[in-house]
Amino acid sequence: GALVYQYPRRTICKSGTSMRMECQAVGFQATSVAWYRQSPQKTFELIALSTVNSAIKYEQNFTQEKFPISHPNLSFSSMTVLNAYLEDRGLYLCGAREAGANQAPLFGEGTRLSVL
Amino acid sequence: GDSVTQKQGQVTLSEDDFLFINCTYSTTTYPTLFWYVQYPGQGPQLLLKVTTANNKGISRGFEATYDKGTTSFHLQKASVQESDSAVYFCALVGNYAQGLTFGLGTRVSVFP
Numbered sequence: 001g002a003l004v005y006q007y008p009r010r011t012i013c014k015s016g017t018s019m020r021m022e023c024q025a026v027g028f029q030a031t032s033v034a035w036y037r038q039s040p041q042k043t044f045e046l047i048a049l050s051t052v053n054s055a056i057k058y059e060q061n062f063t064q065e066k067f068p069i070s071h072p073n074l075s076f077s078s079m080t081v082l083n084a085y086l087e088d089r090g091l092y093l094c095g096a097r098e099a100g101a102n103q104a105p106l107f108g109e110g111t112r113l114s115v116l
Numbered sequence: 117g118d119s120v121t122q123k124q125g126q127v128t129l130s131e132d133d134f135l136f137i138n139c140t141y142s143t144t145t146y147p148t149l150f151w152y153v154q155y156p157g158q159g160p161q162l163l164l165k166v167t168t169a170n171n172k173g174i175s176r177g178f179e180a181t182y183d184k185g186t187t188s189f190h191l192q193k194a195s196v197q198e199s200d201s202a203v204y205f206c207a208l209v210g211n212y213a214q215g216l217t218f219g220l221g222t223r224v225s226v227f228p
Contacts, residue, residue, distance in 0.1 A: 006159075034215040043205065044160075046215040059215075093159050095216065104150060105216060107159035 002027040004096050006108030013084050014116050020080040021111040023094030029074040030096035034105060035067070039090040047092075050077060084115045118143040120206050122219035129196055129226050137191040137204055137222045139180075145210030149173075149182050149189045152205045154221070160205055163191075196226045 005024040013019045023033060032051040036044040048058040050071040058064060071077040077096070081088050091112050095105035119142045129135060141147065148167045152160035164173035169184035180191045189206055206219040 004159075032212070036215070043220045044207075044216070044218040046217075049213070049215045051213070057213075097212070103212075104148075104162045104165050107152075107161070109157070109159045 002106055004030075004094060004106050004108035006092075006094050006111050008111055009109065010112045010114070012114045012116060015085055016083055018080055018082045019084055019113060020078055021092055021113075023077045023079075023096065023108055025075045025096045025106075028096075028098045028106070030071075030077065031074065031099035032097050033071055033077040034095045034097075035069060035077075035079050036093045036095060037090045038093060038110070044093065047079070081113060084113065086115050089113055089115050118145070118147070118208060118210055118214075118217040120208055120217055120219035122206055122222050124222045125220070126223045126225070129224065131197055131226055131228050132195045133226070135191070135193040135196045135200070135224065137206075137224070139189045139191065139206035139219060141187050141189060141206070141208050143208060143210050143217075147208040147210045149180070150207040150209075150216065151178070151180055151189070151191050152207060152218075154203045154205065156202075163204070196224070198226045198228050200224060201226045 003026045034049045035047040047062045050056040069079045091110040093110045094108045097105045123138045150165045151163040153163045154160045164175040166173040166182040172181045203221045205221045207216045
């Protein structure tokens with residue numbers, strides 16, 4: 001079956017340092033990958049949407065300089081949180097989707113980022 | 117921009133009770149509508165989706181009707197079980213060049 005793996009599941013970093021998280025699609029081709037952050041007081045905030053062979057589109061309040069994303073092939077994507085601070089804490093989710101009308105994104109279990 | 121509203125932050129029920137979760141949306145597109153369910157420590161899982169107005173999605177005893185007239189996509193289940201305890205998110209996508217827009221979620225707690 002189709003699955004999305006995210007790793008690490010949990011990570012802790014010191015304030016001002018950076019953290020890279022990865023997303024692996026298994027059993028399908030991840031034509032597009034969206035990265036979200038889920039915080040306790042907020043629902044899923046879309047960070048950016050990456051489509052293979054297209055530019056990565058960042059949402060307002062999120063930038064490539066802060067959250068650089070790589071999506072080199074149809075099974076893998078990574079995102080780095082640069083210079084992490086307390087407000088960057090949360091559960092980072094990868095939602096991957098195969099090309100085709102009306103395909104629902106498949107989510108991984110997320111990477112929970114804590115910042116000390 | 118697109119938005120999804122879930123009025124209920126929390127719903128507490130007993131087993132075999134009827135579940136109703138309110139969801140309304142706003143968009144200028146012809147959206148696809150989703151319900152996702154999230155269990156503790158896990159990512160959201162697709163529960164059901166509906167792509168066409170006035171159609172109903174059904175899955176695992178849950179159902180939701182895409183009502184274009186009232187811009188609603190309420191989730192219902194006739195008889196809940198303790199295992200249905202989770203957080204339920206209503207979401208939409210207007211264009212697959214975009215990501216999903218989620219509601220704030222409704223935490224459902226079912227007690228035996």
